Amino acid sequence: MSRWYKIDNAGKVFHAVTKASNSSVYRVSMIMKAPVNAVLLQKALDTVIKRFPTLAVKVRKGLFWDFMVDNEEKLSIQKETTYPCHPINPRENNGYLFRVLYFKQRISVEIFHSLTDGTGAVEFLKTLIYQYLTLQGEKLVIDGDVLFPDEVPNKYEIEDSFEKYFHESNHYHLHDKVPRSFQIKGTPFDPAGVNVIHGVISASAVNRFAKRLGASITEFITAVLIHAIYSETMKYGLYKENITIALPANLRRQFPSVTLRNFFAVVNVGMHVTDKMTLEDIIKTVSNQLRSKTERETLQAEINRHVHLQNSLTTRMVPLFLKYQAMRYGFQHFGEMAKTITLSNLGNIKLPDCMNRYIKRMEVVLYPTKNSPINCGVCSLNDQMTITFARSIVETEIIKSFFSQLTRLTGLDVEVYSNYWGEAR
Numbered sequence: 001m002s003r004w005y006k007i008d009n010a011g012k013v014f015h016a017v018t019k020a021s022n023s024s025v026y027r028v029s030m031i032m033k034a035p036v037n038a039v040l041l042q043k044a045l046d047t048v049i050k051r052f053p054t055l056a057v058k059v060r061k062g063l064f065w066d067f068m069v070d071n072e073e074k075l076s077i078q079k080e081t082t083y084p085c086h087p088i089n090p091r092e093n094n095g096y097l098f099r100v101l102y103f104k105q106r107i108s109v110e111i112f113h114s115l116t117d118g119t120g121a122v123e124f125l126k127t128l129i130y131q132y133l134t135l136q137g138e139k140l141v142i143d144g145d146v147l148f149p150d151e152v153p154n155k156y157e158i159e160d161s162f163e164k165y166f167h168e169s170n171h172y173h174l175h176d177k178v179p180r181s182f183q184i185k186g187t188p189f190d191p192a193g194v195n196v197i198h199g200v201i202s203a204s205a206v207n208r209f210a211k212r213l214g215a216s217i218t219e220f221i222t223a224v225l226i227h228a229i230y231s232e233t234m235k236y237g238l239y240k241e242n243i244t245i246a247l248p249a250n251l252r253r254q255f256p257s258v259t260l261r262n263f264f265a266v267v268n269v270g271m272h273v274t275d276k277m278t279l280e281d282i283i284k285t286v287s288n289q290l291r292s293k294t295e296r297e298t299l300q301a302e303i304n305r306h307v308h309l310q311n312s313l314t315t316r317m318v319p320l321f322l323k324y325q326a327m328r329y330g331f332q333h334f335g336e337m338a339k340t341i342t343l344s345n346l347g348n349i350k351l352p353d354c355m356n357r358y359i360k361r362m363e364v365v366l367y368p369t370k371n372s373p374i375n376c377g378v379c380s381l382n383d384q385m386t387i388t389f390a391r392s393i394v395e396t397e398i399i400k401s402f403f404s405q406l407t408r409l410t411g412l413d414v415e416v417y418s419n420y421w422g423e424a425r
Contacts, residue, residue, distance in 0.1 A: 005054060005068045009162035009306055010262035011114035012066075018112075023087040026377075027365040028121045028346075029108040030129055033358055036102040037136070042077050044131035045100050048149045049075060052124050054158050054261055055115055058095030071095050077102060083193040083421045085367040085390065088112050100128070105360070107132070113262070118346045118364065119250055120260040123147055126351060133358055142352040154258065161257040166307040167300065178338040181244035181270060182234065186373055186393025189422040196365055196390050199403050200415040203348065203385035209410045215283050218345045219290055221378060221387070222247065222269060223283040224409070225343060228401040230273040244270030246339040246372075247290065251303070254296045265302045267293045268339060279409070336371040345378040361386055368392040374399070394422065 014024040049056050056075075057068035073094035080103035088097055088110070097112035109125050116124075130146045142148075189195070203217075210220035226243050233239070251263045269289045273282065292298065346364055361384035364377035373393040379386055387406075389399045407414050 003053070003070050004060075005057065005158070006160065007059075007066055007068060007114060008160045008261045008263075009310060010117070010264065012310065014112065014114040018087070022369040023085055023367045024113045025085045025088055025110050025367055026113060026118070026121070027084050027108050027110045027363070028118065028125050028379075029106050029363040029365075030125060030381075031360040031363070032105045032107065033360055035105055036107055037132075038077060038079070038102060040135045041100070041102055041107065041128075041132055043135055044128055045075060045077055048124070048128045048131050051127060051147060051149050051151065051153060052260060053153055055098055055111075055120075055124060057097070057115070058090060059097065059114075075100070079103065080106070080108065083419065084108075084196055084365045085110060085194055106363075108363075115262075116260055117248070117250070117262045117264045118344060119252065119263070122346060122349060123260055126349075126355075129359070130355060133355065138354075138358070140352065140354045142354065145350050145352050146355070156258050157260045159257075159259050160261060161251065161255065161259045161263040162303055162307050164257070165251075165255045165300070165303050166311075167304055169304055169308075180241060180337050182229070182239055182241040182340050183337075183371055184229070184233065184340060184374055184393075184398065186391075186395040188373070188393055192392065193421045194365075194368060194390050194392055195419060195421040195423065196388055197396070197399055197416065197418045198363060199387045199406070200361060200417075201385050201387070201406070201410075201412055203380040203383050205412050206385055206410060209412075213280065213283055215287055217385075218247065218343075218378075219283060219287045221345070222290070222343055223279060223286045224405050225341065225376065225402055226271070226273060226282055226286070227279055228398050228405055229340060231405075232397040232401045234273065240272070242270040242272050244268050244339045245286075246342040248342070248344045249294050249299065251299060254294070254299055255303075265299055266342075269293070270340075336369060339372060341372055341374055341376060342366055343376045343378070348380045351381065356382055360384065363388055365390050 018024040056071050058071040059066050060069055075094060075096050077100045080101040088099060090097060093099060097115055099110050101108040109121055111121050127147045127149055130140060131149045133140060207217055210217050222245050225245060229243050247267045247269060248264045249267050251265055257263055269286050271285050344366055349362055362379045362381040363386050364379045365388055366375035366377045368375050368390050374389055374391045377388045403414050403416060
């Protein structure tokens with residue numbers, strides 16, 4: 001008998017807002033030290049997919065909410081032939097809402113955001129790589145950093161942690177109208193696609209430099225990005241809006257959870273930048289805002305507000321197409337229009353030493369949208385921090401300025417490479 005699952009609190013939004021210009025598909029990848037063996041990768045996937053039941057699903061339409069059921073069909077790996085994060089058509093993917101890709105030395109997992117967040121995706125990728133290396137004959141001894149493929153899934157891994165940590169209250173603060181933030185404009189690629197530019201830098205060296213400025217890595221990178229956006233687009237005083245960076249926050253850091261489903265909140269950090277502001281001024285503002293907005297009490301209020309809206313009797317009884325219309329409106333006015341760019345830092349990915357020696361580094365690619373045509377993903381592995389910009393527009397000035405400033409400030413070398421989509425070669 002097939003199991004069924006409710007779509008989690010965050011996942012429902014992605015079902016509502018996805019369209020051609022917003023795929024809601026993101027990517028996590030590992031760059032191996034040897035070319036990928038496609039036959040072994042398929043065998044690894046056949047085993048590992050059973051370990052992650054909330055990924056091995058297909059969506060069914062309901063009257064009041066969509067829901068997910070077990071998918072027993074085969075998921076085939078694919079050789080990468082097009083740009084990252086393009087929309088997933090379940091009809092062409094045996095009903096699955098994620099795919100496993102390979103290209104030369106890269107193994108990638110692309111996931112429709114309704115299924116899980118970056119933490120869940122990384123856990124799946126780690127287990128897939130473990131099984132792949134095991135099938136190659138490698139003797140791997142791991143202790144706690146990877147989920148074993150043959151383990152029975154823990155019931156806490158499939159829970160909706162939004163519902164678990166929701167606190168009923170007599171008062172819920174609904175967002176006031178959010179001021180419109182500066183929006184990056186540019187020339188869309190024709191044909192449409194996603195160009196990715198990766199920059200690789202020493203994670204430990206960046207961390208030491210950020211600490212000298214009294215900042216975390218995320219705070220430092222956010223500040224440099226704000227300064228790059230200002231210097232390339234706003235320094236002539238043509239725009240007066242705030243530059244706002246949307247930062248997904250992993251709620252597991254404040255609320256104990258091992259769920260492999262979505263469990264994150266988006267924290268907006270923004271400011272009005274002027275010529276008189278130094279990078280240190282920007283860092284201070286970013287740090288104050290980010291630390292305040294990621295306190296447990298503030299995040300608890302966000303959980304309560306979102307879950308209350310979806311659990312209210314009025315919301316539950318409204319037909320699905322009307323709910324989706326309301327979600328699209330909220331996403332556009334309280335999400336897209338309220339930010340300039342999204343920056344997601346998955347942090348330092350922990351792998352057993354016995355696996356690290358087979359892997360060069362990791363990448364994370366965030367899909368761009370119509371109102372946010374450039375987005376940024378960051379992750380670190382083996383002391384290699386990869387900062388990836390995904391863009392759907394031709395212009396690259398902001399990205400070039402960011403890497404130029406990062407190099408100038410830190411004195412560190414940055415290795416830059418790209419997929420060259422949309423570029424004349």
